[in-house]
Every structure is written in C-alpha cells, then in structure tokens.
Amino acid sequence: MExxxxxxxxxxxxxxxxxxxxxxxxxxxxxxNSAGYQDHHLIPVYLGGPQTGVTYRIPTAYHKMITRAFxxxxxxxxxxxxxxxxxxxxxxxxxxxxxxxxxxGINP
Amino acid sequence: MREFIEFRxxxxxxxxxxxxxxxxxxxDWGHVRCVRLPMEDERVRVIGELNSEFRRAGGSFFTGxxxxxxxxxxxxxxxxVFTLNVHSVFEPCGEMCGTEYDESSxxxxxxxxxxxxxxxxxxxxxxxxxxxxxxxxxEIVVSSRxxxxxxxxxxxxxxxxxxxxxxxxxxxxxxxxxxTSGPVDIVPPTLIGNGPxxxxxxxxxRCPQGHVLxxxxxxxxxxxxxxxxxxxxxxxxxxxxxxxxxxxxxxxxLISPRLFRLLRELKVGRLIAEVxxxx
Numbered sequence: 001m002e003x004x005x006x007x008x009x010x011x012x013x014x015x016x017x018x019x020x021x022x023x024x025x026x027x028x029x030x031x032x033n034s035a036g037y038q039d040h041h042l043i044p045v046y047l048g049g050p051q052t053g054v055t056y057r058i059p060t061a062y063h064k065m066i067t068r069a070f071x072x073x074x075x076x077x078x079x080x081x082x083x084x085x086x087x088x089x090x091x092x093x094x095x096x097x098x099x100x101x102x103x104x105g106i107n108p
Numbered sequence: 109m110r111e112f113i114e115f116r117x118x119x120x121x122x123x124x125x126x127x128x129x130x131x132x133x134x135x136d137w138g139h140v141r142c143v144r145l146p147m148e149d150e151r152v153r154v155i156g157e158l159n160s161e162f163r164r165a166g167g168s169f170f171t172g173x174x175x176x177x178x179x180x181x182x183x184x185x186x187x188x189v190f191t192l193n194v195h196s197v198f199e200p201c202g203e204m205c206g207t208e209y210d211e212s213s214x215x216x217x218x219x220x221x222x223x224x225x226x227x228x229x230x231x232x233x234x235x236x237x238x239x240x241x242x243x244x245x246x247e248i249v250v251s252s253r254x255x256x257x258x259x260x261x262x263x264x265x266x267x268x269x270x271x272x273x274x275x276x277x278x279x280x281x282x283x284x285x286x287x288t289s290g291p292v293d294i295v296p297p298t299l300i301g302n303g304p305x306x307x308x309x310x311x312x313x314r315c316p317q318g319h320v321l322x323x324x325x326x327x328x329x330x331x332x333x334x335x336x337x338x339x340x341x342x343x344x345x346x347x348x349x350x351x352x353x354x355x356x357x358x359x360x361x362l363i364s365p366r367l368f369r370l371l372r373e374l375k376v377g378r379l380i381a382e383v384x385x386x387x
Binding site: 045 | 349
C-alpha cells in the first residue's frame with residue numbers, strides 16, 4: 001500500500017516536472033526578450049498576499065506567464081481581493097497548470 | 109440600462125456544461141473561458157446552480173466575475189450622479205515603496221482608518237502612462253495634465269499631493285488625488301453581497317462598527333442626497349472589500365455630471381462611470 005502511494009506520488013511529481021518544462025518552453029517562445037529571473041510571490045500581492053510573503057526566483061518569461069494566468073482568472077482591476085477560499089482555489093488551479101519549479105525539485 | 113455579467117470559467121468546465129459560449133482567453137495555452145451574458149439570460153441562473161453544485165463538492169464553477177452596465181445616451185444625459193471606477197491599475201503600491209501609514213487608529217475589525225503620514229512613494233516606471241491610475245491598494249495617481257484640467261475647471265472635492273520615487277525625489281508629472289469633500293452615505297436599495305449569487309445574509313464581511321458593508325456592490329449605487337455637500341468629486345463613507353495584505357476596504361467614488369463630461373472630453377482612458385442614484 002505504502003509502495004503504491006509512493007509510486008503514485010513520484011508519478012505526479014514527474015508529470016508536474018514535464019508540465020513545467022513544457023510551460024517554460026511555451027513562455028520562452030512567447031516572451032523571447034524576457035531574460036533573467038524574477039521573484040514570484042507564491043500568494044500574489046494583488047490577491048491580498050503579504051508583501052513579505054514567500055517568493056520563488058523563477059525565469060522572467062515563466063513569471064510573466066504565471067502572472068497572466070492569474071489575471072485571466074481574477075482581473076487585475078478588481079477592487080477587492082478574493083475570499084480566502086476563492087483564493088486558495090485560484091492558486092490550486094493556476095499552480096496545477098504552472099508548477100513552481102522549486103516545489104517539484106527543479107532548480108531553475 | 110442593460111446589465112451584463114462576465115464569468116471566468118475553466119475552459120474544460122465551460123465546454124462540458126455550457127457548450128460553445130464565450131471566448132477562450134490567452135491563445136494556445138489558454139485554459140480560461142470568458143463568458144459574458146445579459147443578466148436576464150437563462151444561462152446566468154444555470155451558472156449559479158452549477159456553482160452551488162461545485163461548491164458542495166468543495167470547488168467552484170467560476171472564479172472571477174464582474175457586472176457591467178450600459179446606458180442609453182438619454183439615461184446618461186439625465187443622470188444626476190455617477191460612480192467612477194479606475195481600471196488602470198498597477199503595483200507596487202505605496203506601502204511596498206516606502207510610504208508610511210499610521211495604523212494606530214484603524215478599526216480592529218475591518219482595518220478602516222489607516223492614515224497615510226508621508227507623501228506617496230512609488231516606482232515611477234511602473235505607473236501606467238494614463239491620466240488616472242490606481243495602485244492595487246487603492247491610491248489614485250493623476251497626471252499633471254489632469255490635475256491642471258481639474259484646477260482650470262474649478263472641480264471641487266479634490267486636492268493633489270506630491271508623489272515621490274523610492275529615493276524621495278518628487279515626481280513632477282504625477283500627483284496623488286485626495287478627496288476633500290464630506291463622505292456620502294450608501295443607502296438601500298443598494299444590493300451588497302459576496303458574489304453574484306450570494307447575498308451576505310450573515311454579514312460575514314460586514315464591520316460591526318459600520319465601516320465596511322460587505323464584499324461587493326451587486327447593484328447600481330444609491331446614496332443619500334442629504335449627505336452630499338455638492339462637490340464634483342466625493343466618496344462614500346461606507347466601504348467595500350477586505351483588509352488583506354496591502355489591500356484595504358475601498359470607498360466608492362462619486363462624480364458630478366460636470367466632472368463626468370470633463371473626463372469624457374479629456375478622453376481619460378480606463379475609467380468606467382456608471383449611473384448612481386440619490387436615495
């Protein structure tokens with residue numbers, strides 16, 4: 001049982017790593033002039049995340065893509081933050097599509 | 109007046125439950141569908157029911173939503189007051205750039221009452237090149253052109269404070285817009301809720317001291333005429349939203365027909381004005 005669970009976890013992590021590589025390639029193609037790295041707030045500040053909250057250093061192009069994905073789901077011009085539960089769902093949705101590399105064992 | 113509601117729904121859920129409606133956002137990697145419907149459309153009710161079902165399973169059918177209203181020229185012409193929403197938004201906000209705030213008199217329940225005690229500091233390169241912009245925390249920054257137009261036309265209820273960069277240098281082209289008129293009270297039948305299908309019946313986001321009425325205004329805004337001092341620009345006493353990180357509950361802004369016409373003549377971009385009513 002334990003072995004089966006571990007195998008499933010490893011498979012999920014590997015799938016997320018593959019997804020990250022694919023999304024990174026998409027991002028670099030979409031933003032060819034975005035070199036370097038930027039700090040990404042795990043909970044975006046515009047969604048009410050703390051400005052001193054956890055950040056991850058990720059490729060600039062990938063950061064732009066994550067930012068766009070968030071703004072598609074929750075407009076940047078909205079005057080209010082999402083409710084806490086809404087925000088959690090939003091983050092799960094986005095990060096399942098755009099994994100944070102450090103959280104799946106990749107050093108970008 | 110025609111009322112529309114826009115939903116952001118995952119592309120797969122939208123396809124499965126709604127079919128071919130709305131438009132897919134973001135090109136090849138897009139996974140969000142933007143669905144905009146007249147409020148009276150039967151599918152709005154269906155979306156509400158789907159959302160309730162998804163909620164029971166611990167999720168949600170849609171994430172973002174927004175209500176917009178379109179008016180006939182006659183309705184605009186006869187309006188006595190408008191709400192103003194600034195849709196040109198940017199970050200980092202003042203707090204992230206070193207602006208200091210005094211929180212000692214802030215309400216312990218909702219956080220309203222934080223006082224800005226220094227000039228607003230911003231990163232100039234992040235301010236959009238529009239005449240009126242808002243930080244994610246609600247600070248409003250206007251161009252010199254717009255400030256001069258306000259002054260030339262004798263617009264009342266507004267004053268302007270300097271804006272500085274993070275090193276303290278004054279930014280000549282930008283000014284913080286501050287409301288100087290008395291606050292205006294929100295009155296019924298203004299509808300307030302947590303979402304388009306969720307009235308805040310339990311007062312989850314209502315401040316017990318009355319500073320914050322709830323999360324969002326779902327209807328047109330009604331305000332008490334007797335509380336208005338006649339200024340061209342005013343804001344509501346009661347606020348909406350939630351204190352979260354650098355975000356604060358925000359007032360609704362009100363403008364006179366005179367200021368509405370001026371902003372339109374100046375073609376100030378990314379502003380949304382809607383008709384409000386005296387109650």
